[in-house]
Amino acid sequence: MPKVNRRRIETLIAGLVAVAAGIVGIASREAARDLGPKFVTTQRLVRLKNPVFLTQPAGSGPALFVAQADGAVRVIADDRLRGRPFLNIRDRVDSRGVRGEPGLASIAFSPDYQRSGLFYVAYSRRDALVVAQYHRSAGDPLLADPSSARTILQVREPTPAHHGGLLSFGPDGHLYVATGDGGSPRNPDGAAQNIGLLRGKVLRIDPRPDGYAIPPDNPFVGTAGRDEIWSYGLRNPRGLSFDRTTRTIAIADAGEDRYEEIDYLPIARSRGANFGWSAFEAFAPFTGGVARHDTVLPTIAYRHRPGCLVSGGYLVRDSHLARIRGREIFGDYVFADYCTGKLYGFRPRVARRAGKQRTFRLGTRFATSIGQDASRRIYVLTLRGPAGKGKPTLGSVYRLVPRRQGI
Numbered sequence: 001m002p003k004v005n006r007r008r009i010e011t012l013i014a015g016l017v018a019v020a021a022g023i024v025g026i027a028s029r030e031a032a033r034d035l036g037p038k039f040v041t042t043q044r045l046v047r048l049k050n051p052v053f054l055t056q057p058a059g060s061g062p063a064l065f066v067a068q069a070d071g072a073v074r075v076i077a078d079d080r081l082r083g084r085p086f087l088n089i090r091d092r093v094d095s096r097g098v099r100g101e102p103g104l105a106s107i108a109f110s111p112d113y114q115r116s117g118l119f120y121v122a123y124s125r126r127d128a129l130v131v132a133q134y135h136r137s138a139g140d141p142l143l144a145d146p147s148s149a150r151t152i153l154q155v156r157e158p159t160p161a162h163h164g165g166l167l168s169f170g171p172d173g174h175l176y177v178a179t180g181d182g183g184s185p186r187n188p189d190g191a192a193q194n195i196g197l198l199r200g201k202v203l204r205i206d207p208r209p210d211g212y213a214i215p216p217d218n219p220f221v222g223t224a225g226r227d228e229i230w231s232y233g234l235r236n237p238r239g240l241s242f243d244r245t246t247r248t249i250a251i252a253d254a255g256e257d258r259y260e261e262i263d264y265l266p267i268a269r270s271r272g273a274n275f276g277w278s279a280f281e282a283f284a285p286f287t288g289g290v291a292r293h294d295t296v297l298p299t300i301a302y303r304h305r306p307g308c309l310v311s312g313g314y315l316v317r318d319s320h321l322a323r324i325r326g327r328e329i330f331g332d333y334v335f336a337d338y339c340t341g342k343l344y345g346f347r348p349r350v351a352r353r354a355g356k357q358r359t360f361r362l363g364t365r366f367a368t369s370i371g372q373d374a375s376r377r378i379y380v381l382t383l384r385g386p387a388g389k390g391k392p393t394l395g396s397v398y399r400l401v402p403r404r405q406g407i
Contacts, residue, residue, distance in 0.1 A: 054371025105165025195225035219272030239312015252312025
């Protein structure tokens with residue numbers, strides 16, 4: 001073959017290889033885009049004092065509702081904090097405890113809130129956990145009517161700590177109330193195991209204008225034990241959530257000496273369930289007196305130091321967080337710890353061992369709660385920020401968002 005022809009052929013081949021490489025490179029980049037973002041990060045929405053709970057009623061528009069430990073419920077509209085509170089009950093709430101406990105713990109909107117305007121708050125006095133009903137203002141959907149207050153439930157507490165107070169409406173339309181054991185070290189009166197007391201329990205009630213009714217299928221109706229009790233054996237619940245897709249319940253329960261735990265199980269199996277405290281702390285024997293096979297084992301547990309206080313938690317159903325490359329968390333249960341500044345996730349598997357726990361280093365120290373809005377986007381609330389000039393800064397509300405890098 002003549003030399004000139006050989007050179008032409010080699011040049012042509014090199015050109016074809018370059019074109020092919022370019023096509024492959026474009027295809028790879030397009031595939032990477034199709035796979036989604038590489039990371040999860042946080043987007044700060046607002047700063048405010050001691051946020052402890054975030055939720056949003058279905059069909060209410062973009063407004064988010066944030067409970068502050070001192071007794072106010074604030075509104076975040078269009079990612080901005082409104083100056084006027086939705087509700088202000090600071091005169092009723094005692095928030096002088098450690099890490100904002102006791103205080104205003106949570107808010108839950110009735111499933112028919114758009115029609116009825118009814119919502120519920122749980123807060124602490126020094127001697128009791130109070131669940132009260134309120135009504136939305138007739139003149140402004142972003143204001144509550146303070147004169148509509150009705151106390152529907154009170155749980156007497158022996159100390160100012162471990163009142164619990166997480167509220168959530170289940171898929172069945174009933175109101176679930178998670179209560180703490182009352183705070184005495186090692187739970188010496190055995191309140192969490194005593195089905196004659198409402199402390200250390202998940203309660204299930206049907207709120208009424210003049211109080212509440214008992215759902216007839218509650219486990220202790222017609223037998224020994226308080227009719228309000230749905231499940232028991234909890235120390236100080238700091239997360240209570242439902243996943244309507246899988247019909248599961250998740251409870252994040254703060255431990256005492258060594259462990260924090262998360263219990264995840266079908267709602268039906270949680271009926272009458274004993275989660276073990278104070279006979280057990282997570283997987284470890286504690287005070288004893290209850291057979292292990294009579295309790296529900298934690299789904300996961302983790303040690304204190306560096307962890308110290310669990311902040312639960314939701315199953316991620318936010319489509320924005322789907323297909324994160326190498327860090328897929330759609331379908332994971334996410335939670336945080338107050339001390340570590342990290343977000344954690346694991347894949348729950350009913351009747352099987354949970355999937356591997358993963359860690360997201362987001363720097364959100366002092367995380368006190370994980371929130372979820374009506375479109376199932378996930379939020380992280382921090383009680384305060386790192387100290388500046390010797391004084392703690394305000395807390396923050398963050399939204400979990402995807403972040404692309406290197407594409």
